[in-house]
Amino acid sequence: MKFFKNIKKSRSTSDEIFYTQIKKIIGFVPKNLDHYKRAFTHTSLQLKDKDGHPVNFERLEYLGDSMLGSIIAAYLFSEVPEANEGYLTQMRSKIVSREHLNELGKDLELLDYLDTRISKSKIGNNIHGNLFEALIGAIYLDRGYNYCEKFITKKVINAYVDIQKLEGKITSYKGVLIEWSQKIKRDLNFEIYEDSGNQNVKHFSVKLFVDNKVVSKGRATSKKRAEEMAAKRAYFVFQSEIEKLL
Amino acid sequence: MKFFKNIKKSRSTSDEIFYTQIKKIIGFVPKNLDHYKRAFTHTSLQLKDKDGHPVNFERLEYLGDSMLGSIIAAYLFSEVPEANEGYLTQMRSKIVSREHLNELGKDLELLDYLDTRISKSKIGNNIHGNLFEALIGAIYLDRGYNYCEKFITKKVINAYVDIQKLEGKITSYKGVLIEWSQKIKRDLNFEIYEDSGNQNVKHFSVKLFVDNKVVSKGRATSKKRAEEMAAKRAYFVFQSEIEKLL
Numbered sequence: 488m489k490f491f492k493n494i495k496k497s498r499s500t501s502d503e504i505f506y507t508q509i510k511k512i513i514g515f516v517p518k519n520l521d522h523y524k525r526a527f528t529h530t531s532l533q534l535k536d537k538d539g540h541p542v543n544f545e546r547l548e549y550l551g552d553s554m555l556g557s558i559i560a561a562y563l564f565s566e567v568p569e570a571n572e573g574y575l576t577q578m579r580s581k582i583v584s585r586e587h588l589n590e591l592g593k594d595l596e597l598l599d600y601l602d603t604r605i606s607k608s609k610i611g612n613n614i615h616g617n618l619f620e621a622l623i624g625a626i627y628l629d630r631g632y633n634y635c636e637k638f639i640t641k642k643v644i645n646a647y648v649d650i651q652k653l654e655g656k657i658t659s660y661k662g663v664l665i666e667w668s669q670k671i672k673r674d675l676n677f678e679i680y681e682d683s684g685n686q687n688v689k690h691f692s693v694k695l696f697v698d699n700k701v702v703s704k705g706r707a708t709s710k711k712r713a714e715e716m717a718a719k720r721a722y723f724v725f726q727s728e729i730e731k732l733l
Numbered sequence: 734m735k736f737f738k739n740i741k742k743s744r745s746t747s748d749e750i751f752y753t754q755i756k757k758i759i760g761f762v763p764k765n766l767d768h769y770k771r772a773f774t775h776t777s778l779q780l781k782d783k784d785g786h787p788v789n790f791e792r793l794e795y796l797g798d799s800m801l802g803s804i805i806a807a808y809l810f811s812e813v814p815e816a817n818e819g820y821l822t823q824m825r826s827k828i829v830s831r832e833h834l835n836e837l838g839k840d841l842e843l844l845d846y847l848d849t850r851i852s853k854s855k856i857g858n859n860i861h862g863n864l865f866e867a868l869i870g871a872i873y874l875d876r877g878y879n880y881c882e883k884f885i886t887k888k889v890i891n892a893y894v895d896i897q898k899l900e901g902k903i904t905s906y907k908g909v910l911i912e913w914s915q916k917i918k919r920d921l922n923f924e925i926y927e928d929s930g931n932q933n934v935k936h937f938s939v940k941l942f943v944d945n946k947v948v949s950k951g952r953a954t955s956k957k958r959a960e961e962m963a964a965k966r967a968y969f970v971f972q973s974e975i976e977k978l979l
Contacts, residue, residue, distance in 0.1 A: 540815050549818040553806035560799035561873065569786050572795040627807065632878040 505600075512595055513626060513638050522547070522625035527618065529603035529610070544621035551623030554632070555583055558639045567650065581653050582643070588616030591643060593708045597622065598687050607687060649719065660718035664695075667729045674698050677714050682706060693717045751846075758841055759872060759884050768793070768871035773864065775849035775856070790867035797869030800878070801829055804885045813896065827899050828889070834862030837889060839954045843868065845933050853933060895965065906964035910941075913975045920944050923960050928952060939963045 502520060509517045517523055526544050528534060534542040559582050563575050570578070581587070592598070592615030598607055601618065627635045651657050661677075668675035675697055682692035693705040695717040702724055705716030722729065748766060755769045756762055763769055772790050774780060780788040805828050809821050816824070827833070838844070838861030844853055847864065873881045897903050907923075914921035921943055928938035939951045941963040948970055951962030968975065 538814070541817075545818050546810060546816075546821070549821050550806055550810050553803040557799040557803040560796055564792060564796050564870075568784070570792075571787075572791050575792070575795050624810075 508600065512597075512622070513634075514641055515630070515634060515637065517629055519629050522629045523622070524602075526621040526625040527597075527600045527602055529601055529605070531604040532602060533604075544618065544624075547621040547624030547628075548617050549620075549624070550627060551620035551625075552583075554623050554627050554635050555620065555639060555643075558636050559583060559643070561636075562640070562644055562648075578650070578653055582648055585613060585616055587647070588619050589613060590615070590708070590712070591647065592616050592619035593688055594646075595619065595622075595642070596686055596688060652719075657722075659715065660722045661714055663729065663733065664718050664721055664725075667725070667732060668697070670732055671728075677717070679710055679713065695721050697721070754846065758843075758868070759880075760887055761876070761880060761883065763875055765875050768875045769868070770848075772867040772871040773843075773846045773848055775847055775851070777850040778848060779850075790864065790870075793867040793870030793874075794863050795866075795870070796873060797866035797871075798829075800869050800873050800881050801866065801885060801889075804882050805829060805889070807882075808886070808890055808894075824896070824899055828894055831859060831862055833893070834865050835859060836861070836954070836958070837893065838862050838865035839934055841865065841868075841888065842932055842934060898965075905961065906968045907960055909975065909979065910964050910967055910971075913971070913978060914943065916978055917974075923963070925956055925959065941967050943967070 505524070506517065506520060509520070509523045525542055526547050528543045530541070530543040530545065532543070536542050556579065559579050560575065563570070563578055563582075567574070567578070589612055597618040598615060601607060601610075601614070603610065607614075623635055623639065626638050649657075652660075657663060664675060676695070676699075678694045678696065680692055681689065683690045688708055690706060690708055691710050691713040693710075693713040693716070694701050695703045695705070695714075703717045703720035705713040705718075705720065707713040707716055751770070752763065752766060755766070771788055772793050774789045776787070776789040776791065778789070782788050802825065805825050806821065809816070809824050809828075813820070813824070835858055843864040844860060847853060847856075847860070849856065853860075869881055869885065872884050895903075898906070903909055910921060922941070922945075924940045924942065926938055927935065929936045934954055936952060936954055937956050937959040939956075939959040939962070940947050941949045941951070941960075949963045949966035951959040951964075951966065953959040953962055
């Protein structure tokens with residue numbers, strides 16, 4: 488009897504932990520954890536449901552991919568009222584590119600939650616983007632379109648979508664900042680250090696100093712992206728000064 | 734003064750008529766008619782808004798296309814739980830094919846409402862599907878995702894999506910019915926006549942008789958499709974008998 492109690496307790500504790508993790512990632516309360524469990528179930532486990540249908544993230548990935556597409560379409564439609572369909576199509580492709588989705592999945596550290604029989608290091612790099620899409624599919628099933636939109640706005644659009652940069656008007660915020668600091672003779676420095684914690688994927692943190700004062704920070708899975716993130720944040724701190732000068 | 738009154742009255746009357754037409758097409762109340770007016774505004778009019786941005790259906794078409802994609806994805810996901818992503822992708826392509834969207838636009842007679850400077854007969858066949866997508870975009874802006882889904886479920890899914898047929902299990906309901914009627918020695922007849930009314934696009938109506946009794950009807954823009962529509966309806970009338978026999 489005690490044995491069964493322990494099993495039950497340990498199960499509900501692991502659910503409790505998973506619930507807290509998912510809630511932190513998505514930014515709101517999950518209702519049915521099963522969808523999220525499926526989103527992190529790799530095909531290698533060869534799980535099936537009671538009707539014999541495979542249980543893994545692949546179908547959710549398909550669903551999430553298409554939700555992401557329409558939410559980004561609606562965002563661009565309202566954000567760039569002067570753009571024609573050609574522009575909208577092109578900008579959306581950039582935002583939902585495989586490379587970009589992989590970065591998003593990496594930054595959310597989704598691989599940490601993957602349940603798999605084969606080694607995580609043996610699964611290709613696209614796993615990050617695939618898990619990101621599957622997570623969107625799970626959110627859609629669990630909470631509907633509006634919560635999907637909420638998640639994507641917070642995690643994709645606000646964090647990463649920079650129309651100026653995507654348009655190629657600014658290719659590197661770091662470059663813009665360096666040019667600006669040289670013109671006004673201010674001292675610009677990036678301090679970078681590895682900051683992976685207990686995570687599977689290597690992370691880097693950056694502090695950006697102007698005249699020895701920290702003005703912004705960044706953290707990402709590559710040095711270059713962490714610097715660019717900090718530089719973009721600093722850009723918006725000094726935007727009016729920079730635009731006057733350059 | 735009387736002159737201005739007349740103008741005002743004639744405007745609101747035309748809005749009144751348009752409101753009633755749109756309400757009939759979409760199946761619920763439109764809130765902001767401007768979106769629907771834009772959905773039926775052709776580029777040839779070269780309209781611009783106060784900020785100088787072009788006013789026509791092209792951007793709405795882009796938006797509607799992507800909403801349609803995700804709604805069909807979600808439908809297939811829940812409707813075919815055993816399907817993998819490859820199947821889901823393929824089935825969606827069939828449902829949202831250009832040919833299929835043109836048929837839907839034709840059957841809703843959307844071309845009747847198009848405001849254009851060039852002759853409607855000079856605009857290519859894709860205009861039907863484009864207007865259908867633009868209408869979905871207008872519904873999304875006017876009433877949101879859930880109403881979009883409502884419209885697509887009613888006008889696309891219930892009316893046209895037939896998974897058995899799309900899978901190629903049944904390629905022609907007419908063929909199946911003929912085979913069945915011959916086997917059980919019942920008399921099957923299609924009565925077809927042109928039935929365009931005042932519409933721009935030619936329409937055909939069909940009555941399907943079994944042993945001289947009307948069992949179903951169909952109406953579409955080609956004889957073949959009207960017959961197939963009636964045959965499909967008859968198929969579901971006799972489904973259990975047919976499945977036992979064939």
